[in-house]
Amino acid sequence: MTMRVSSMASPLKQAFSNLAGPAGRRSFATGTRLETNYGFIGLGQMGYPMARNLRSKIAKTDTMYVHDVNPAMSEQLEKEVGNVKVVQSVREIAENSEIILTVLPAPHHVQNVFQQMLKGSAKTSTTRDRLFIDCSTIDPKSSAGVANATHSSGQGKFVDAPMSGGAVGAAAGTLTFMLGSSPDLVPRVTEVLKCMGKRVVHMGPQTSGLKGKLANNYLLALNNIATCEAMNMGVKWGLDPTTLTDMINTATGKCWPSEVNNPVPGVVENSPASKDYKPGFGTALMLKDLKLALQAAAEANVTPQLGEHAKNIYAAVAEDEKCKDRDFSVVYRYIGGKE
Amino acid sequence: MTMRVSSMASPLKQAFSNLAGPAGRRSFATGTRLETNYGFIGLGQMGYPMARNLRSKIAKTDTMYVHDVNPAMSEQLEKEVGNVKVVQSVREIAENSEIILTVLPAPHHVQNVFQQMLKGSAKTSTTRDRLFIDCSTIDPKSSAGVANATHSSGQGKFVDAPMSGGAVGAAAGTLTFMLGSSPDLVPRVTEVLKCMGKRVVHMGPQTSGLKGKLANNYLLALNNIATCEAMNMGVKWGLDPTTLTDMINTATGKCWPSEVNNPVPGVVENSPASKDYKPGFGTALMLKDLKLALQAAAEANVTPQLGEHAKNIYAAVAEDEKCKDRDFSVVYRYIGGKE
Numbered sequence: 195m196t197m198r199v200s201s202m203a204s205p206l207k208q209a210f211s212n213l214a215g216p217a218g219r220r221s222f223a224t225g226t227r228l229e230t231n232y233g234f235i236g237l238g239q240m241g242y243p244m245a246r247n248l249r250s251k252i253a254k255t256d257t258m259y260v261h262d263v264n265p266a267m268s269e270q271l272e273k274e275v276g277n278v279k280v281v282q283s284v285r286e287i288a289e290n291s292e293i294i295l296t297v298l299p300a301p302h303h304v305q306n307v308f309q310q311m312l313k314g315s316a317k318t319s320t321t322r323d324r325l326f327i328d329c330s331t332i333d334p335k336s337s338a339g340v341a342n343a344t345h346s347s348g349q350g351k352f353v354d355a356p357m358s359g360g361a362v363g364a365a366a367g368t369l370t371f372m373l374g375s376s377p378d379l380v381p382r383v384t385e386v387l388k389c390m391g392k393r394v395v396h397m398g399p400q401t402s403g404l405k406g407k408l409a410n411n412y413l414l415a416l417n418n419i420a421t422c423e424a425m426n427m428g429v430k431w432g433l434d435p436t437t438l439t440d441m442i443n444t445a446t447g448k449c450w451p452s453e454v455n456n457p458v459p460g461v462v463e464n465s466p467a468s469k470d471y472k473p474g475f476g477t478a479l480m481l482k483d484l485k486l487a488l489q490a491a492a493e494a495n496v497t498p499q500l501g502e503h504a505k506n507i508y509a510a511v512a513e514d515e516k517c518k519d520r521d522f523s524v525v526y527r528y529i530g531g532k533e
Numbered sequence: 534m535t536m537r538v539s540s541m542a543s544p545l546k547q548a549f550s551n552l553a554g555p556a557g558r559r560s561f562a563t564g565t566r567l568e569t570n571y572g573f574i575g576l577g578q579m580g581y582p583m584a585r586n587l588r589s590k591i592a593k594t595d596t597m598y599v600h601d602v603n604p605a606m607s608e609q610l611e612k613e614v615g616n617v618k619v620v621q622s623v624r625e626i627a628e629n630s631e632i633i634l635t636v637l638p639a640p641h642h643v644q645n646v647f648q649q650m651l652k653g654s655a656k657t658s659t660t661r662d663r664l665f666i667d668c669s670t671i672d673p674k675s676s677a678g679v680a681n682a683t684h685s686s687g688q689g690k691f692v693d694a695p696m697s698g699g700a701v702g703a704a705a706g707t708l709t710f711m712l713g714s715s716p717d718l719v720p721r722v723t724e725v726l727k728c729m730g731k732r733v734v735h736m737g738p739q740t741s742g743l744k745g746k747l748a749n750n751y752l753l754a755l756n757n758i759a760t761c762e763a764m765n766m767g768v769k770w771g772l773d774p775t776t777l778t779d780m781i782n783t784a785t786g787k788c789w790p791s792e793v794n795n796p797v798p799g800v801v802e803n804s805p806a807s808k809d810y811k812p813g814f815g816t817a818l819m820l821k822d823l824k825l826a827l828q829a830a831a832e833a834n835v836t837p838q839l840g841e842h843a844k845n846i847y848a849a850v851a852e853d854e855k856c857k858d859r860d861f862s863v864v865y866r867y868i869g870g871k872e
Binding site: 334358370372393395397398402405406408409410411412413414416417419420421423424425426427428430431432433434437438440441442444445446447448449450452454455487490491494495496498499500501503504507529530 | 673697709711732734736737741744745747748749750751752753755756758759760762763764765766767769770771772773776777779780781783784785786787788789791793794826829830833834835837838839840842843846868869
């Protein structure tokens, strides 16, 4: 049985669209799945494994355009997974894709990329449903600016979806995404993100994903230093670090840095600390997120007390010869912890 | 069958002793359980419910002597549970008890009480096995001093066993005890403490229980402020506090203050925050433990950075009209959190 597209009521279209697998669409003429063009910009430590997972989960007939400022990354991905189209500019991504993911380091990268992408019109038959999913961790104000520019250009919808889970989660496809999005886009965005993670939490309207991530990472930044200090204290007092950790993890001190990312070498097998603080989550990234949180807090007239002190500690750790470029649990080494 | 006490080898005596139920002893002439005299000093917010639980768990034929500086507390306990002997001095406790528990507020209280107790000789037939269990949270150095005085007086053995779980845990008998003790005493001490808690963790030699508790509470003090600040930030940014909490609790920010003792009213049912910050764990107690941790850290040449700042925050909260005498999660109110 065939039906004419024009005769379909909008809710039915929506239902069909939701049935089409990862963010795909169905042809209303034939009932078959329409091919989808994906774009992926930013193949760094997080973006590269995410792109690899996305490519492996979408239909083989779907096209995936990729771009990175470093052409070697795109070439490596093409070599590793095949079936991607390496393009030389983000403009080409914008012109050819309906679903575009960006995983970039800082606000100005996101702003620049979108400025280029929004300059021209898309070649796709319709831009009405075009979806921009920004997984970068940037400040909410910059994100809102890019979202507004995108929406007022009429070129598509913009959502923020920063992730947690680190490079390990990105490789394993077990990331958690914090989504800031209008409610109607949540099912479609979730389908895409589930190709790269196991969980998508809708935090509220656009910018809410970033706000959630920054609040979480602010807490993490402090809990990590607190754990390093408490463990250092206990060990200097003569306690066995494993006995102390076991007790804390059944008591009120329990937290992610004590349980999963314990800063004392040998306490948690395969933790960064047990591998000479190989990241993990680099100190520079922790410092970056903490600064973003403090900036966003200041914009809301909130001045966190401990956060400012923590920022100074991470800044010093990031400059320290024995600590730089290592997992943020290396604060334990920085404060003179016994290894 | 009867056997003569004098004919029993020491290890066998020990084995019999271990079989006798909560810290009791058996008559080697009859095989029946010998009555034990308990002493309990300090019937405050923690001590009172602990004494009540201990009385309900030991044999009805055991005697329990109780004392508090405030005679009204002893009388109330006698009225409530019966079967306790209220005495007017700690000396009387010392003279009549084989197992003596102390739950006191500060180092000088513990020092004074032991000075009085160790002055004379005990009336009990033997002081060789007399056991002093100090559940007070004091600094390890003071505790070591009292332990040394006790041991050199030949009047018994001293262990430190501070607890976590708060007034709620004390009432429910679900406390966790952190035990600093020589290994040979652990089974006997554990039997007694299990009458008042569900878990006893042997942290190492005498003072190790206190060291464990102070390290844990140092961590808790910081994690609590961090949680208050992160939640305040998120709420000021417009996030729903329950959505934010749910996300944090499945992410890297998860900690006891976010999960169990969330500082935003209404997020966790029956939390202190949801009951106008009714303690719970009072800010003054948190401040006390934090100061003890900082003192002990300084004695080990450790100077925690964030801890000093946290101390100033709790000191200010404890003086604040809207916050004093409330649960330590009231830091959220102190920093201007939206309730």
